[in-house]
Amino acid sequence: MPDLKEKRVELILRQLEELPTLPAVAVQVLELAADETAGAAELAALVAADPALASRILQLVHRADAGVRGEVESVERAVVLLGFEAVRSAVLAITIFQTVGAANPATGCTSPFSREEFWKHCLAVACCAELLAEQMPTSPSNGADPATAFLCGLLHDLGKIALDTMLPKSFGRVVEAAELLRGNIADIERSVIGVDHLVAGKRLCEQWNLPAVIRDCAWLHGQLPATLPATVKVPRLVNLITLADQLVREQHLGYSGNYTFTIPRQELADALGLADEAIDRAMPNLVARIETRAEALGLNRATTGELYQQALAQANRELGRMTTTLAAKNRRLAVRAKFFDALSGFHGELRPDAPPRSVLEAIAQTAVGVLGVPVTAAFSLPPGQKFAEVILCDQSGKVFEQSLIDFPAVPHDAAAGAAEAVIRPARPATGDGPVMPAAEDIEWLVAAISPRLPHGHRFWICLEADGACIGGVVWGAESGEAQRLSPQVQEISAIAAGWGLALRTAQIRDESRTLAEQLADSNRRLQSAQAELLRSRTMTSVGEMAAGAAHEMNNPLAVISGRSQLLALQLTDPKYKAAAHLIHEQSHRLSAIITELMDFAKPEPPHPVMSDVSELLERALHEAKLQNDPADRSIELTIEEVPAVLVDAAQVSAALTEVIENALHATDAKTGHVALHAAFDAYSARVVVTVADNGCGMDEETAKRAFDPFFSNKPAGRRRGLGLAKALRWIEASGGSIRLESRIDHGTRILVLLPAASAQSADADPQRRAENF
16 A cells, blocks of 8 residues: 555656657657558658658658668658658657657756756667677567667656656756766665656556557666566667666766666676677677667757647646536536536546546546536545545636655554544445535535635545445535535435545555555666675675684684794704794784784674764775875865764774775875765765775676675785775764775776764655655
8 A cells, every 4th residue: 555655756757648649750650550450651641741741751761771772752762762660660659759859948057957868878778789789690589670779769758858847856966976876776766755766667658559579668777687577578678778778877978967887787688689899890890880770860959838838728628618618518507417417527538547646636627517616626545555545626626736744643542552543434324315415524525725715614525445434525605505505415426436436446446556566666776786785795704704713713823823932042042043033923913814814804883983984984095095105196076065973983084995995995105196075965864985096996796796704816925805895894884875986997986985973855745855746
């Protein structure tokens, strides 16, 4: 069952209904694709009717990779040369791109999210997916033809455009946080906004009735092949888009906001049956393919916001005309005909998959007419939840307010200290009639909406299912309202039963859809949790092994140290005496190593205190310089305005020292540069300390094992491979984490994330995340 936080997310997602609908030509193309009898002639006629679209299709025929010589001047010829599927995908891509636009909407402020760079990324993924699909064997079971792969790649991140359009300020903060934290933008979207672009893209594809393969790619790309739901129709296509997205991000083409690579490329290639040679053949052609397709799609020109405004204005005028006509018709009909038409219209206008909000809107609009009142409020009470969703509608059928209202809590069993219960409206007694004065059991709801209702008295109709109240309709009227409507008791009861059935069906469907999305999100979380659990178990096993080894070696070392000291006192030959001294010194050195192993295996419990970040950094930098000659290296330290952190100062300072030491070791003594930077991310309530160097960098295998105990790429005897492992252990003991980015010959960047002492995450305040619903 969805909770209050999830319902607020639903309100955000429902703003997708305010986005412009698909152009008529795109809808007609989708209908053609679903018609098994349709052929190239119908598609050519549809494209030829739109001169601008026909011009774009002719441009695609003459692109460099089409291999067409001579002039092609007819759309029919273009469809024959390119193929039905290729033209269908091209038409959908061009019309959808024109609908959402390439330019940032006019929000009154400069957005950090560049749509131009975003579309570069999407087009690059589309071209890469198309090139890879061309390398795959052609067969009916393949399910990833190049034209479909191109379209799915172009629209795989459609949810980001939706979030930027609906919540530009919040999404701008997401982009800034992603740049600072260098993580996955989807994780930050869920933290800041409450929903990620994957779910937003899925919902937008559903609203536009796009093919299931496009919806699955927009929703599930980025998941491991083995974790894709069994209901996915073409899993190979989802894996193909995931691989193309990863390859494009590796090439740094455009902006995606995802800086993580959690799925090995080889695992995706194996799932697709693609050899490394096939990928190597496709990648050199990527840039040329992008340049050719950009002009045909119109990416080299700014989109026009006038078309978007005209479409919305026309839709609003049409809705107003239909609502006015329906209201006038209802006023002319007799009472019995009015109720029959209202009930028929209510069921006829609802889509089979209508969400609760659409049902509530339809209930409120219908209630205005059949009850003959100026304003009605329809509310939904999902069973087992502690909130009510309310829609207020005026007599013109316009929804002018929607909100969520919390139930008032009452002690369920104060004497026993049991959990609080909530006040839910009681199911009315049989024979009371559907229209009732608002009593004490819904006073909490009436109090919240009463200022928006006319007149001085409040009445309501209870909607029920399975013997419980699941919602209702509330309105204001003069006294005697129940007597005024008493001749219509049977009609009102019948239409109330229809409202209740439709509302309960929508509630159940909403619960199922939310559960499916939660399951997909749980799969992603499980994927991350499994990797973290494996690392944690490895660290525990290594620690236990180190502790056991240290315990077993201490006693023999004590004997060796004592006997060598006695030999040194008794021997007179200088050569043998020096050898005995050397044995004694090396035993002490080995004892120190064992002590270090014990410290790693069983570190001191942390003692968190309020600590100044600048002091921690300066102390760590000082210690690192004492232990390593900085020579002519350039060391830069910049600290923004950051709050204090709640950590064990000694352990965190020692961890930062280890990180800085690694940076100094990795850089050249003459030309090396090490940059230390501290900033604060308010939404995760963490201080981010970045240590970046221009050293030799690490290969992929070394970077993966950088935090493994006893692993070191230094010569034997130089370092024991416990530096970063200890640093990670100390940082995590204080509630922080460490991330590492490195490339051969491009240096290394290490991010240390520390918990702030007083700042609160944006998740604690849903109002900061939710903009105007």
